[in-house]
Amino acid sequence: MTNSAVEKRLSDAGFTLPVAPAPQGSYVPVVVVGTVAYCSGVLPMSGGTLVAKGRLGVDISIDEAREGAQLAALGLLANLKAAIGDLDKVARVARLGGFVASSPDFTDQPEVINAASDLMVVAFGEDGRHARAAVGVAVLPRGVAVELEATFILK
Amino acid sequence: MTNSAVEKRLSDAGFTLPVAPAPQGSYVPVVVVGTVAYCSGVLPMSGGTLVAKGRLGVDISIDEAREGAQLAALGLLANLKAAIGDLDKVARVARLGGFVASSPDFTDQPEVINAASDLMVVAFGEDGRHARAAVGVAVLPRGVAVELEATFILK
Amino acid sequence: MTNSAVEKRLSDAGFTLPVAPAPQGSYVPVVVVGTVAYCSGVLPMSGGTLVAKGRLGVDISIDEAREGAQLAALGLLANLKAAIGDLDKVARVARLGGFVASSPDFTDQPEVINAASDLMVVAFGEDGRHARAAVGVAVLPRGVAVELEATFILK
Numbered sequence: 001m002t003n004s005a006v007e008k009r010l011s012d013a014g015f016t017l018p019v020a021p022a023p024q025g026s027y028v029p030v031v032v033v034g035t036v037a038y039c040s041g042v043l044p045m046s047g048g049t050l051v052a053k054g055r056l057g058v059d060i061s062i063d064e065a066r067e068g069a070q071l072a073a074l075g076l077l078a079n080l081k082a083a084i085g086d087l088d089k090v091a092r093v094a095r096l097g098g099f100v101a102s103s104p105d106f107t108d109q110p111e112v113i114n115a116a117s118d119l120m121v122v123a124f125g126e127d128g129r130h131a132r133a134a135v136g137v138a139v140l141p142r143g144v145a146v147e148l149e150a151t152f153i154l155k
Numbered sequence: 156m157t158n159s160a161v162e163k164r165l166s167d168a169g170f171t172l173p174v175a176p177a178p179q180g181s182y183v184p185v186v187v188v189g190t191v192a193y194c195s196g197v198l199p200m201s202g203g204t205l206v207a208k209g210r211l212g213v214d215i216s217i218d219e220a221r222e223g224a225q226l227a228a229l230g231l232l233a234n235l236k237a238a239i240g241d242l243d244k245v246a247r248v249a250r251l252g253g254f255v256a257s258s259p260d261f262t263d264q265p266e267v268i269n270a271a272s273d274l275m276v277v278a279f280g281e282d283g284r285h286a287r288a289a290v291g292v293a294v295l296p297r298g299v300a301v302e303l304e305a306t307f308i309l310k
Numbered sequence: 311m312t313n314s315a316v317e318k319r320l321s322d323a324g325f326t327l328p329v330a331p332a333p334q335g336s337y338v339p340v341v342v343v344g345t346v347a348y349c350s351g352v353l354p355m356s357g358g359t360l361v362a363k364g365r366l367g368v369d370i371s372i373d374e375a376r377e378g379a380q381l382a383a384l385g386l387l388a389n390l391k392a393a394i395g396d397l398d399k400v401a402r403v404a405r406l407g408g409f410v411a412s413s414p415d416f417t418d419q420p421e422v423i424n425a426a427s428d429l430m431v432v433a434f435g436e437d438g439r440h441a442r443a444a445v446g447v448a449v450l451p452r453g454v455a456v457e458l459e460a461t462f463i464l465k
Contacts, residue, residue: 025420025427025428026427026438026439026440027406027440027441027442028441029441030441031404031405031439031441033401033402036404038405038461039441040442040443041443041445055414091188092186095186095193096182097443099445101414101446102293103293104258104294105294106294107297107298109295109296110180114181117182118180120181121181129186130182130183130186130193131183131185131193131194131304132182133196133254133304134196135196135296135302136256136292136296137292137445137446137447138292138412138413138414138446138448139412139413139415139416140419140445140446141420141446142417143417149441149443151193153188247341247343249341249343250341250348257448258449259365259413259449260449261449262450262452262453264449264451265335265451269335269336272335272336272337273335276336283336285337285338285348286337286338286340286341286459287337287351288350288409288459290351290409290447290450291411291448291449291450291451292448293447306348308343
């Protein structure tokens with residue numbers, strides 16, 4: 001249960017925050033400095049398992065990758081909530097970086113990352129509109145199709 | 156017409172700012188938070204049409220891609236002007252991220268992105284010198300050869 | 311000789327800061343704005359020569375690339391020291407961006423970039439834990455296997 005307005009909007013739209021995985025290694029999911037939260041790259045997970053594996057243009061569809069982008073976006077928000085306690089403390093989504101594992105002839109990276117961008121607006125309304133870069137990379141960790149990183153501004 | 160010193164320097168060097176395209180989708184061209192302007196990735200456009208398509212090492216030359224990098228840089232500045240009203244409000248170009256669609260044997264990404272870096276110095280003088288990362292990606296949205304994102308510091 | 315606690319920790323762990331290369335072109339190794347230091351992408355160098363060339367999954371091993379990641383991390387720190395004078399002025403490593411030149415079937419980018427992340431913790435202790443994105447790109451400048459960029463927060 002939560003009284004968070006952000007989580008209620010996500011829930012009303014059918015989205016559930018995952019459990020943030022425990023940090024591992026020398027990097028951390030989120031670094032908060034003043035009012036800036038730098039968030040590590042997140043891979044799409046569902047029920048603790050990596051999903052949305054493959055490369056666009058080879059062996060995963062745009063729709064499957066868009067679902068992966070939504071899951072990665074939810075993972076970003078879960079990590080942020082674990083770091084700051086309450087997503088209602090977010091003042092603005094400043095930047096979203098979207099990496100899409102792509103064959104050289106797949107050029108619809110924006111359609112994939114739009115699913116994550118739209119989710120930010122579901123969660124934060126106008127404050128969810130962000131600067132964004134979407135690029136097509138050769139391959140991503142563990143063979144997933146999408147990785148997202150983000151910078152949030154806190155109240 | 157403009158009294159902007161930045162635009163006069165660009166004009167004197169033969170560069171013209173394009174019309175900033177209307178924002179579309181859940182992301183926005185620029186997010187301004189305090190004195191930091193986060194700018195979305197920009198593709199090379201000329202007269203409202205995407206140009207500089209192809210991949211380095213395959214079907215576009217370094218010179219053509221450098222022209223694309225200049226056009227993407229002008230697009231960044233057009234977006235920034237639309238967001239803040241006057242490019243003379245820029246205190247510093249903090250960071251430029253350059254993505255170059257490349258075949259695995261093309262390793263001259265810096266030469267391509269240098270055209271964008273040089274343009275920032277044309278526009279802003281010493282304040283245009285920036286931190287930069289240039290990488291070679293598999294493919295970029297819509298098949299263009301270059302994408303640029305940037306962070307500016309405002310006065 | 312240095313009295314820097316950071317450099318002593320690096321030295322005790324067997325690491326030596328390289329000489330920062332002279333800046334060239336229209337970009338600079340580091341832009342400092344207030345307490346934020348934006349650092350340009352760094353390639354692995356040893357004795358003034360580029361090393362760790364190749365692509366993961368093709369012609370360089372994970373161990374060789376990890377050594378390259380350490381050298382690139384040391385290059386970042388050398389550039390930062392040249393810009394701010396003393397690495398003890400670092401309050402926090404905010405973000406590390408790691409690009410790994412990869413064939414489409416190599417998916418262990420995190421193992422490569424972990425070597426750089428671990429070095430940040432050697433240098434800065436808990437303040438060295440950072441947000442991070444690691445992706446696999448088609449190719450990097452000059453054919454190296456690893457490129458790192460970073461954002462540091464200063465005291």
